[in-house]
Amino acid sequence: MATGIEITGALRPGYETILTDAALAFVAQLHHMYEPTRRSLLGAREQHQAWWNAGHGIDFAGEMSSVRDDPFWQVRPAPHDLTDRRVEITGPCDRKMVINALNSGAQCFMACLEDASAPTWDVMVQGQVNLRDAAAGTISLEDKGKSYTLNPKTATLIARPRGWHLDEAHMLVDGERVSGAIFDFGLYVFHNARALLARGSGPYFYLPKLEHYLEARLWNNIFTTAQSMLDLPLGTIRATVLIETLPGAFMAEEILYELRDHITALNCGRWDYIFSYIKTFQADPDKVLPDRAAVTMTVPFMAKYAAHVVRTCHKRGAHAMGGMSAFIPVKDDEAANERAFAAVRADKEREASLGHDGTWVAHPGLVGIAREVFDRLMPTPNQLSVIPEGHATAADLTTPPDGPKTLAGLTNNINVGIGYIAAWLRGQGAVPLHNLMEDAATAEISRTQLWQWRVSDVVLDGGETVDAALIDRVTDEQLAVWKAAVGDNFFATGKYLEAADVFRTLVLADELAPFLTLPAYEHYFAG
CATH class of the missing domain: 3.20.20.360 (Malate synthase, domain 3)
Incomplete structure (x- = not known):
C-alpha cells in the first residue's frame, strides 16, 4: 500500500x-x-x-447574473x-x-x-x-x-x-x-x-x-x-x-x-x-x-x-x-x-x-x-x-403553503423517523414503511420539521403546543407501537431504542444538526 x-x-x-x-x-x-x-x-x-x-433572505446570486443572462452557452449533448x-x-x-x-x-x-x-x-x-x-x-x-x-x-x-x-x-x-x-x-x-x-x-x-x-x-x-x-x-x-x-x-x-x-x-x-x-x-x-x-x-x-x-x-x-x-x-x-x-x-x-x-x-x-x-x-x-x-x-420558491399541522402528522413523523433510523442502524438505507419507500430524506424531514415546530412554538390544529414534553410523550408511545409490531426483534436486533435516542436527541437539541447522518455515523459506524 x-x-x-x-x-x-x-x-x-x-x-x-x-x-x-x-x-x-x-x-x-x-x-x-x-x-x-x-x-x-x-x-x-x-x-x-x-x-x-440572522434573518437575511435567499435569492439568486448577483455575481453570476452574466451567466444567467448569456443566451448562447449550452451543455455538451448527452451520450x-x-x-x-x-x-x-x-x-x-x-x-x-x-x-x-x-x-x-x-x-x-x-x-x-x-x-x-x-x-x-x-x-x-x-x-x-x-x-x-x-x-x-x-x-x-x-x-x-x-x-x-x-x-x-x-x-x-x-x-x-x-x-x-x-x-x-x-x-x-x-x-x-x-x-x-x-x-x-x-x-x-x-x-x-x-x-x-x-x-x-x-x-x-x-x-x-x-x-x-x-x-x-x-x-x-x-x-x-x-x-x-x-x-x-x-x-x-x-x-x-x-x-x-x-x-x-x-x-x-x-x-x-x-x-x-x-x-x-x-x-x-x-x-x-x-x-x-x-x-x-x-x-x-x-x-x-x-x-x-x-x-x-x-x-x-x-x-x-x-x-x-x-x-x-x-x-x-x-x-x-x-x-x-x-x-x-x-x-x-x-x-x-x-x-x-x-x-x-x-x-x-x-x-x-x-x-x-x-x-x-x-x-x-x-x-x-x-x-x-x-x-x-x-x-x-x-x-x-x-x-x-x-x-x-x-x-x-420560498413562500410556504397553507395546510394542516396536526398531532397525527407529528406522530407520523416520530413513527417513521424511529422506523427508518432503526433500519439505517441495521445497515439498510432504503426501507418500505407503511407502503412507502423511504430513504434518509424521510428521517431528515421528520426530525427537522419537529425541531422547527418546537422552537417556533407551533400550536397544532387540535390545540396542542409542540414542546419537549409532547415530543417525549409521543416518542414513548411510538416506541410501544414499534415494540408491538416487531415483537422480539425490538430488543435483540431491531435497534429501535437506539433509533429513538438518536431521533429524540436531534429533535430536542438547542441547534439543528445539518444532517442526522453526521452524528449517527460517528457514533455507530465510524469505529
Missing part, C-alpha cells in the same frame, strides 16, 4: 480486488488535490446558514444511452437489487451509495464489488436456490456517491479521513470507466446535495483531473445533479454552467428539497411548513420549483428528470395497491405534462406504469423543446 494510506475497515474476501494499491493511490491523489477545497466549501455552508438564521431516460429506477447497491434493477425494463438504474444506503464499511465496499461486476456485465447471484443473472438488454448504470458532507472514516491519508464522495467516485471510475466504455456506455454519476455553484466547480475539477489521470477524453465522465437543496435551486443555472462539459441533466429531488427548505429557514417562524403529507408537488412553491428546473434545463440543452413518488406496490390488498398505482400514475402524468424528460420509480413493479405515461405523453426520446413559460422569483 502506498505510503501514507491506511485502511482501518475489515478486509473481507474480495475486498482486495477493489482496495488495490493503484486504486487507493488514485483516491489519495484526488484527496491531496481537493480536500482543502471541500473543507472550505463546507465552512462556507455554515456561514451561509448563519446568514439566513446516446442517456438521450432517452423516460424511466429510471433507484435503489441501494446490494447484489440482488442491482441485478433486478438492471433487468427491470427501466432505461437507467441509479445505484445509490448515498441516501438509499447506510454508510457502513461493508455496505460501501461490497457495493463497489457489485457495481464493478455490473459494469463488466458479469454480475450474478445464487440465493435460496434461485439464480439471478443479467438479461441481454439492461438499464444504463449510473452511480450516486455520497454528498460532500460525509467522510469515509475507514480510509486515512496521512492520518486524515478522505471524503466519502471522493472515495465512492474514485473507486468506481478507476475500476469501471474502461469496462463501461467497452460496452458502449460510460462512467455516469448522480451528484447529491449541492448547495452552491462552487461545489459543482469542485466536481468539475475532479472529473477533469480523473480523466487526465486515467487517459480519458474530456467529457467521458457525465453527471446528473440532483437539485434537492433550496440553495441549489437558486443556483441551478450556474451549476449547469460549471459542469457544462460533463453534465447531462438536473433532477428534482423532492424529499431532500423539503428537508432543505426546512433547514434553510430553521430560524424563521414565518416559513414553517404544514404536515409532511400536505407538502405535495402541487403546492405552489413545489410546483414552481419543478417548473424552474425544467425551464432551466431545456434552456441550456440539458434533460430535466422528475422525482420519485414514494408509493410502492401493496401486497395482499388490491384496493390499496390500486390507490398506490393511481397516485404514481397521476404523479408521472404531472411530470410528463410539465416537460420532464423522464422520472424515477422505487420499485420494479412501477416501471410499467411510469413507462406507459411517458410513452403516451412523450412519444419522442425527450422533450428538450418544451420550455415552461415565465420565470421563478425568490418569492415563488
Whole structure:
C-alpha cells in the first residue's frame, strides 16, 4: 500500500480486488488535490446558514447574473444511452437489487451509495464489488436456490456517491479521513470507466446535495483531473445533479454552467428539497411548513420549483428528470395497491405534462406504469423543446403553503423517523414503511420539521403546543407501537431504542444538526 494510506475497515474476501494499491493511490491523489477545497466549501455552508438564521433572505446570486443572462452557452449533448431516460429506477447497491434493477425494463438504474444506503464499511465496499461486476456485465447471484443473472438488454448504470458532507472514516491519508464522495467516485471510475466504455456506455454519476455553484466547480475539477489521470477524453465522465437543496435551486443555472462539459441533466429531488427548505429557514417562524403529507408537488412553491428546473434545463440543452413518488406496490390488498398505482400514475402524468424528460420509480413493479405515461405523453426520446413559460422569483420558491399541522402528522413523523433510523442502524438505507419507500430524506424531514415546530412554538390544529414534553410523550408511545409490531426483534436486533435516542436527541437539541447522518455515523459506524 502506498505510503501514507491506511485502511482501518475489515478486509473481507474480495475486498482486495477493489482496495488495490493503484486504486487507493488514485483516491489519495484526488484527496491531496481537493480536500482543502471541500473543507472550505463546507465552512462556507455554515456561514451561509448563519446568514439566513440572522434573518437575511435567499435569492439568486448577483455575481453570476452574466451567466444567467448569456443566451448562447449550452451543455455538451448527452451520450446516446442517456438521450432517452423516460424511466429510471433507484435503489441501494446490494447484489440482488442491482441485478433486478438492471433487468427491470427501466432505461437507467441509479445505484445509490448515498441516501438509499447506510454508510457502513461493508455496505460501501461490497457495493463497489457489485457495481464493478455490473459494469463488466458479469454480475450474478445464487440465493435460496434461485439464480439471478443479467438479461441481454439492461438499464444504463449510473452511480450516486455520497454528498460532500460525509467522510469515509475507514480510509486515512496521512492520518486524515478522505471524503466519502471522493472515495465512492474514485473507486468506481478507476475500476469501471474502461469496462463501461467497452460496452458502449460510460462512467455516469448522480451528484447529491449541492448547495452552491462552487461545489459543482469542485466536481468539475475532479472529473477533469480523473480523466487526465486515467487517459480519458474530456467529457467521458457525465453527471446528473440532483437539485434537492433550496440553495441549489437558486443556483441551478450556474451549476449547469460549471459542469457544462460533463453534465447531462438536473433532477428534482423532492424529499431532500423539503428537508432543505426546512433547514434553510430553521430560524424563521414565518416559513414553517404544514404536515409532511400536505407538502405535495402541487403546492405552489413545489410546483414552481419543478417548473424552474425544467425551464432551466431545456434552456441550456440539458434533460430535466422528475422525482420519485414514494408509493410502492401493496401486497395482499388490491384496493390499496390500486390507490398506490393511481397516485404514481397521476404523479408521472404531472411530470410528463410539465416537460420532464423522464422520472424515477422505487420499485420494479412501477416501471410499467411510469413507462406507459411517458410513452403516451412523450412519444419522442425527450422533450428538450418544451420550455415552461415565465420565470421563478425568490418569492415563488420560498413562500410556504397553507395546510394542516396536526398531532397525527407529528406522530407520523416520530413513527417513521424511529422506523427508518432503526433500519439505517441495521445497515439498510432504503426501507418500505407503511407502503412507502423511504430513504434518509424521510428521517431528515421528520426530525427537522419537529425541531422547527418546537422552537417556533407551533400550536397544532387540535390545540396542542409542540414542546419537549409532547415530543417525549409521543416518542414513548411510538416506541410501544414499534415494540408491538416487531415483537422480539425490538430488543435483540431491531435497534429501535437506539433509533429513538438518536431521533429524540436531534429533535430536542438547542441547534439543528445539518444532517442526522453526521452524528449517527460517528457514533455507530465510524469505529
